Amino acid sequence: MGTLQFIQTTPEQLAELISDGVRSEIQILKKELLHENANDDLLTREQTAELLHINLSTLWTWTNKGKIKAYGISGSRRYYKRSEIMQALQELKK
Incomplete structure (x- = not known):
């Protein structure tokens, strides 16, 4: 002891x-x-779709339904925050 x-x-x-x-x-x-x-990191639409192993139309649908938040300047490209994508994945696993 x-x-x-x-x-x-x-x-x-x-x-x-x-x-x-x-x-x-x-x-x-x-x-x-x-x-x-x-x-x-900010990801492009293509990078986000590749990260999630989905096509761009699925990403568009998820964005429009509010499952994933997109960022950008009016009339320009859309970007996604890597941390928010990963957080969304974690929430889906619950």
Whole structure:
């Protein structure tokens, strides 16, 4: 069996230790979220259809039904966010 050690800690020291731990975890979470958003590639219609292994008409139908969100400037090409495509796939699996 291991040795049990008791360390005297004041309530203020304990609160500071907890605060430091929470602060550290929040910083890690922020970095992960920023990294995830930085990799939010825009995909063309063709790339999105290829990623999903569907044809362009199916992609058009899914977009018009609101299953997948498209982005673009009026009158120009449509783009899809990779993260939203992956999230849609995860939701369908539920």
